Amino acid sequence: MNHRLRTSAAAAALVLAATGLVSAGQAEARPAGCPTLNSSDGWYGDNKARIDALIADHCDDRGTRKKKPVAVFDWDNTVIKNDVGDATFYWLLRNDRIRPPRGGDWSTTSRYLTPEAATALGDACPTGVRTLPTSTDTRCADELLSVYGTGATTGGKTAFAGHDHRRMEPQYAWLAQLLRGWTTRQVESFAAAARAENLAAPQGATQQVGTARVTGWVRYYEQQRDLIGTLRRAGFDVWIVSASPEPVVDVWAKGVGVDPSHALGIRNTTEHGRLTAHLKGCGTVRDGEDEMITYIDGKRCWINQEILGVRGPAAERAQPASRRQVFAAGDSDTDISFLRDATGLRLVLNRNKNELMCRAYENGDGRWLVNPMFIQPKGQKVTPYPCATTGYTAGDGTAEPVRRPDGTVIPDQRDTVF
Template structure:
């Protein structure tokens, strides 16, 4: 029978083992001490570096919000920014559309039927565009054909033909702005990469142009410059450094927003804009849907209540009818920033702070100035701020635009009416 024999280690071996164990103790102790120090002194929270341009205690309140949620162990808090006139001065959709017209990059509809470019285009507008613009060409020569360029610009910019006829109708005013959507729809036939190259060219021109510059499109003089707000670039960087998940949600075409958002450190994966459907790798004149709206239905974009839907769907993973509804606080953004009535819904959803740049927009300013829960902060525009509105905002009468287009009072969540509000931050 085999017997297990226990061997006593030699003295030399015992000493070597003791030395090896002893040599490990300082390293282990050092690691433990380092862990303890890290626990006692967490990374400092960042604060805004740019002070100029912030009104009152707005900077301090934003810094306090950042400190409250800095490196939140419960998950990344979400911050959502509108883009045009919120992060930048002027409009990247406009800048891109002007570039398209100046560089012959708009494709005519097949068979010359302009009604195929938007289900909301009126017969009068379709007829006017058909009469003004060439048929049977691959791209419209809008750099030289001023009649066609003028008609396209009028329909896009003013929602009316050059003869003053209404260009769009039949849409829900809380979910769709056909003029904004039409820019995305006029990109039909191009690839996403091509559209990004158009946007990059327009971006370079508008950033290089002096502040206040104009450019000629057709026979019109239009805005020809754009600037990033240093304050908003600083704010976005601060939020990211503090561990926030920062998103852009815009009513400009998504490939255009993607190009511009990189300039503030927001990746295309975190930029949401109007999305076209695609066919064989090229954009169509139809749009992606959200909530109860199917792809190709073309009745909801990232506009007012549509922004809420897209935020719920793309950021928080809420799909179907629920995406159109206000979510529980844990599934909403902590911080939001906007400048227009188009941003009202997603600003109201923010649970921490709601930054409003004052552009004298009725519903938004009614809600921001009433400030029922103390979470709204108002700031003048950082470049060329608006003058004070001399009459109160008509909150109690016509400040709210309903889905059918009628003007109504602005109401709180409980249905009570917000009284008229004077303009106080300008």
């Protein structure tokens, strides 16, 4: 059952004022010219009213404030339904756009690729070609798809190992690394072609890649398009931070009015104007070390470095409240660090992700908003989230309890917003 309450903004404001979540003044009056969200459709409970109250509190519709409040959104399954990295990867395979590594040595594509995976890819895919014929060579396409999509070879061998699980997801990074040899503009053209196909496809469509049927459609969430536009009109500095390759995110972000200069993703290093298989660094990680991407704690680092202007080791740490983003939105454990850093509100789209939902449902400081996904929301998770035992993934990959800032353990949480 999808419990969506379409409460009027006026009634919700009175409730919020009565419970102390906003002031009575906020409930009764709004700054002249300050925008509000256009529709209540899809918003759970008082989420819309609380977001409108936050916007009113920080509104600068005339643009006179020297320092704009910052809002940061994850992209995949937060602003859109489905995954633009996946959509681009499928397009690359169907259109023969992946270049083989020099000499057929697949270990050069990722420092975390296991010998078993490198061997499997070398056995499945040809060498001595300019681009891999994955539109017709299903064995090669299947191996690439398996390593990227499941983190394992078609034979069931682990594909990636040795990474910090709070700073790097090698499967996500591998997509960016497989773009080596292309220019940024070429990658943008690939992403644009994939975007056009996925937006034109009917909801629920699939496509053939190798011998597999995979997701073949993407949709923008109109509620998030409205939210981003409303925040921008109110004077917020709005950013997208994604664990997809940055040229891909740049293409898609334009669809919600966010300029590429305000979209962060996985960044490749370049050589002679073309992307390499190495990645830009952040904080203590230097370019080419390939140890951190826009993923969990890595998202915090990139936000601090590129949005807040913090350099060096300090970029890896949470900043003083006065310097952090006011609003953040995400849907996965990959977003947990930058969501926790937000000082105003933290919007979570419920995809049943353990650590994220443990923290959002406990709602220790009252700033977490949980909302069902706007398209095809997930049903209720029947068993509680395992917060007290295995909800947290440590840097070495071990499962641990989810802890509060003071070190105490968050108890298991029931799924109530779906």
